[in-house]
Amino acid sequence: MPDRATSSDGADMTISILIQFVRRAFLIGAITLLAACSQKAETLKLSVTQFGSATEQAFDHYDAAYSTQFAPFPKSDTAKRSAFVSNITDFTGTITPANIDTLLDPDAVKIDPSVARQWQDTLKGLRSQYQQFVAIFDNIEAGSAFGASALTESGPILEKLRTQLATISDEFARTPPQFLTRRSTLIAELNLIRTKDHNNPEAESLLIEAWWQQWNSLIAAERAMQTDTLRAFVTASALGSRLQGQIDNYAKLDAGSLITAVEDGIKLSSQIGKLSPAELVTQGTGLLETATN
Structure with a gap:
């Protein structure tokens, strides 16, 4: 009987040790799995952050492009002061809150406050949608x-x-904004040159040549604005497309694949940064076809 008791106690101890081993193995496996899942989740967040940052930059450019349409040529403080003194000297009416802004900067286009507010509300709403997605x-x-x-x-x-x-990019690529106020200013100057009597034809030619250089500089700046804005939207769209694939196939991907996706996103942004304006327009107008693929 004592031998049987000893044998039974040994078997119970063996079973107990085996149970503890299994529990520990399960616990270690669970911790390892959770760690792997946590790493996957954190790595996916990097791609989400890439996309979120790209959309923020795109809307920053979008806002600047819209606002600059109505902005006059920048002036130095000295030029502003001289223009104001001249305006006040020539002005014979009564200065009021309604006309003081025009006297301070007659070249500035006064946008209806309700229109400006509507644009800012629209832009804020757009930004909020992407911020909520990232959140x-x-x-x-x-x-x-x-x-x-x-x-x-x-x-x-x-x-x-x-x-x-894709819709915003397509519309922007097809009908990009222009520097409307600055264009109008230069056109008015050209008309003034043409209507003014010039005793010296060479002087008139020099004025027209100087105007031509100003116009070309304006168009170059305008195209740079359009290209930078479209590039930002194409980049955001491309990163969004890659992120879509990661989310849709998340269960099949491991942390290594997601890390590679982040690296590929960086490379993709760099590649888009090298595209020509014509290539950007082609991509910008073709995004709608692939937006849901």
């Missing part, structure tokens, strides 16, 4: 039910945002 991933925790659900729901949201980006 989804701030709350995703590896392995949580909420995280898995949020990740699944983020795919269709991104599709809509990509379509929106």
Whole structure:
């Protein structure tokens, strides 16, 4: 009987040790799995951040392009002061809150406050949509039910945002904004040159040549604005397309694949940075066809 008891105790101890081993192995495996899942989630967030930063830059350019349409040529403080003194000297009416801005800067185009406010509200609404999308991933925790659900729901949201980006890019590429106020200023100056009596034909030719140089400089700056803005939108759209693939195939990807995707995103941005204006227009007008693919 004692021998049987000893044998039984030994078997129980062996089973107990085996159970502890299995529990520890399971715990280590679970921790390893959670660590891997956490690494995947954090790596995906890097791609999301890439996309979010790209859209912020795109809308910064978009806002600047819209605002500069109505901006006059920049003036030095000395030129502004001289113009104001001249305006006040020549002005014979009563200075009021309604006309003081015009006297200070007669070249500035006064945009209806309601129109300006509507544009800012529209831009704010656009930015908010992308910021809210990025915020989804701030709350995703590896392995949580909420995280898995949020990740699944983020795919269709991104599709809509990509379509929106493609629409803006397409419209911008087809009808880019121009420096309207500055164009008008130069055209008025050219008309003045043509209507003014010049006793010296050579002097008139020099004035026209100087005007031509100003016009070319303006058009070059205008095209640079258009190219920079379109490049920003094409970059954001391209990163959004790559992010869509990562989200849709998240379960099949490991952390290494997601890290590679982040690196590829950096390379892609660099490649888009080297595209010519004509190539950007081609890509910008073709985004709608691939926005949901």
